Amino acid sequence: MSWLVWALLSAVFAAATAILAKIGVANIDSNLATAVRTSVIFVFAWGIALSLGKHGELRHINTRSWIFLALSGLATGLSWLCYFRALQLGQASRVAPIDKLSVALVIVFAWMFLGEALTPLKVVGGLLITAGAVVLAFA
Numbered sequence: 853m854s855w856l857v858w859a860l861l862s863a864v865f866a867a868a869t870a871i872l873a874k875i876g877v878a879n880i881d882s883n884l885a886t887a888v889r890t891s892v893i894f895v896f897a898w899g900i901a902l903s904l905g906k907h908g909e910l911r912h913i914n915t916r917s918w919i920f921l922a923l924s925g926l927a928t929g930l931s932w933l934c935y936f937r938a939l940q941l942g943q944a945s946r947v948a949p950i951d952k953l954s955v956a957l958v959i960v961f962a963w964m965f966l967g968e969a970l971t972p973l974k975v976v977g978g979l980l981i982t983a984g985a986v987v988l989a990f991a
Contacts, residue, residue: 882936960978
């Protein structure tokens with residue numbers, strides 16, 4: 853499958869995540885909810901890696917990759933903690949669009965840190981995403 857199919861599947865599962873998390877976080881601490889969710893992801897991800905026999909490749913991961921994967925994990929954890937707290941306090945249909953401002957931020961960060969081209973179409977797309985997120989958040 854192409855990157856586009858995987859990205860669309862990611863969007864579907866992310867949408868399901870918002871709805872399921874909103875229901876799941878009701879009446880419990882958002883940090884505890886994040887811990888439960890993370891535990892499920894941990895077991896699920898390792899289950900896939902082990903079933904595909906990829907765990908043996910751990911020894912081939914270089915130090916730089918370990919550092920950036922660890923930092924990515926910390927950023928993910930912080931994102932999830934904030935997301936679950938926002939879902940606990942707000943409507944899923946308002947929280948999710950603001951969370952998706954990450955798309956516009958990735959465009960800027962990819963340009964700044966990865967040297968990706970910042971084309972006029974990317975700028976317009978990022979601005980439209982930002983405008984859409986703001987409109988939906990306050991609708």
